[in-house]
Amino acid sequence: MEKELSRISRVVIVGGGTAGWLAASHLANKLKPLAENGVKVTLIESPNIPTIGVGEGTVPMMRNTLKDLGISETEFFKTCDATFKQGIKFVDWLDNPTPGQASYYHHLFDYPEISHFDVTPYWLKGLAGEKRSFADSVSQQGIVCDAELAPKLITTPEYEGITSYGYHLDANKFSALLTRNAVERHGVEHIQAHVEQVCLNDDGEIASVITKEAGEISGDFFVDCTGFDCLLLGKAMQVPFVDKSDVLFVDHALTIQIPYEKLDEVIPSYTISTAMEAGWVWDIGLLERRGVGHVYSSKYTSHEAAEQALRDYVGPAFDDYPTRLIKMNIGHREKFWHKNCVALGLAQGFVEPLEATGLLVFDATAKMLASQFPTHKENMAIVAKQFNQRIKLSWESVIDFVKLHYYLSRRDDNQFWLDNRKPETTPDTLLERLALWKTQLPNPLDFYSGYEIFKLENYLYVLYGMEFDTDIEALSHRYPDIDKAKQFFTAMENSAHALTKTLPSNRELVNKILKFGLQKI
Template identity: 35%
Template structure:
């Protein structure tokens, strides 16, 4: 007997999660003919958490697949380009200099027999040239304030991979407009009642309007409005490994003469870290911190002190649930976005996780009543993705040598809660981190290249004899850097690359 086709989907919650989900599923299911009615219900009473304003580079592929115009997207969302992250102060100062390194989105290939990391290690200049400076064109562009494109770069492409800094509220509105134009139904109102039989939703009520669907998608954020009533004891916390569970955000205009930078800055403070994200019209700032060590007032005061703005702007305080649900898909309900989980925004993965969630859902959603094996597969993959991401974020903390506060002393022990990472770190004391060390993981965006930038940026170098003649290795790097020189001559300053 043929399975019943999927005919209807109701999404509860707007913002990035809801509208990305609606836009993708509509394009996937209705690309050549109307097959499935998709309706999104969002409330005017519940605000969007509009502070997660940076992305990883893979989000370009999502936007491109949705048929969006890159220049229009950037204009509508006040967006700038992001070529990576500058990490500052994550280790103790050396000889009075603040520790820093870039985490770019690409790693180049070096001529010769050795891989790039071994070439850099064997060249005998690790104390003179950071790994990101040796390995990445993106690092060079960021240091010089250049964007990721040349004048001839087509939409969605550059000389290096790139993401965006964008206004999350404006992006939600832009995606809403595009989704409605594409045929997604839109209802403004607050869901006030949920009918369910066991783990299956039978109907939603919104201002006396009743909604029935084959599938319900929970994009209601930390409230988990749809998923929570279906299954109890469905949460797993990551706060033992990642204790930063609070944030305070502050948006400020640029000072005269300041241009937006093509990278995010993450500066470590006493009890967490500060983000700085440059949009076209302003800079978004925030302090991510351990709420068990600071009050909201103390955190806001420290953020304002760091920014040198004791009174300007209104601060927004956020409580974050660090972890994820055990089952993202329960009965006929799937949680996407903050409803499914959250890991602190150190590597700007919020939109990436939405992208992954909805793409996986589309391939598992084969009929109106998917078999339990499809739901089990989806839940297994999503749990693996969150666990891998947790491990990568812990990597940034556990390698620190800072001893100045109890927060950083605890951070060094965070690896105790990620046994796989502890084993890998011991291995990487004796060999270069390579692809096969991470093969078989669930990560789709952070690979061995990304791990090397953090490992070597945090001075976790393998203790190896030279794998090649130092002079030959330095010559190979020089040849690579000559290519960097040629490209940087073609690149324009970041501000000049932004669409008008």
């Protein structure tokens, strides 16, 4: 007689914030706790503990998440102080800053068209015009961003765009929206209590957690969303942390929230990332305020100097505004799923929020967990092995991509930048790709893993935004479609300028959404 399988009937998530509630939302959306034979999803959240809130930017994947979770885009804008984001503008990353002459490039959300006719080699040959950037040559979005315009019209339906977009958002308000939606629409049980003890059974699995306010809470499966503390997977189950500070040097962030100086101040529809002597500053425009943060390495600058650099950036009008110092653990867990526990969010790992890595990885891994969640305990080991392999590849690809921005820089105004260009601080996987791309174009086949977070299109924007030199002279005979390429570049430029005459500003469109709402799909 076959042994009866042990069905997973209750998932307990410890920790709230954006990561916790994204996990709860994705799991409940798949596991249907309100349905007959559904899996109960419980989230335990310590009351009155603020979210980290490092980086309040998302990528276009968040649109699919909100739509899948049943949240209307209009509701999202009305509750999260949100604005549109069409990419990231990298300022002074390539060379030492020159007063009054900031250099920049865009990493856009509209991907360059490479599947049918890749114009990259023709851009390298100068056929788009010697002074036209890669982004402006392959996409209309850079010109739209430079004109401070939105990605759509008020008549464009929810979650659709004329150009691709993500969002800037208030992390605390976003968590509150996810909380309400998960509880009311998806049936997540919400318990506000402090977890004081994690109880393991004889097999080393988590049996329950003991809380101060709600007593003992048992479960079949646990999700650790306790932030850098990693109370379940790290402290209770002793899964080691893999430190990556030898590759990515930044280890602190100083943040400040400041109001607009004028009520009608322009809101950029992109994150501004400005390179500094020992790190960089993010500048995110929400509807009612700006969120600014200086990410830096304490090995190469002092906390006092870092704060002064941040205050110099925002200006003397905000000298009295408080800053918040956040210590960041750069790296990831050795395993992400161990026995009956998975870590998500900061408990799983963290690299600096360049390229909106935080929310992107949190959302992607929570979706992955929900999609392959096992029905029975007997299947957990198999699924865990697959999950760990995939997430490890994802983290390694994120680290390579973030390092790329530093490695290609020509800045030498601080040892921070010089050390970032040393091969011994750079993953071999990245060095091998760059060596290959010196004499041949980056190719989709170079990205053979389906679990790389950043792919060819992302690399193209950064490589050629930072003037990486690919010598294709020996390959010129492979690219004979010169007239076709010239027509493409001309059409792209004309299309971009046409959009500048029709699209509203970011602030104008958000204000219209708040007043009228967007069309339902």
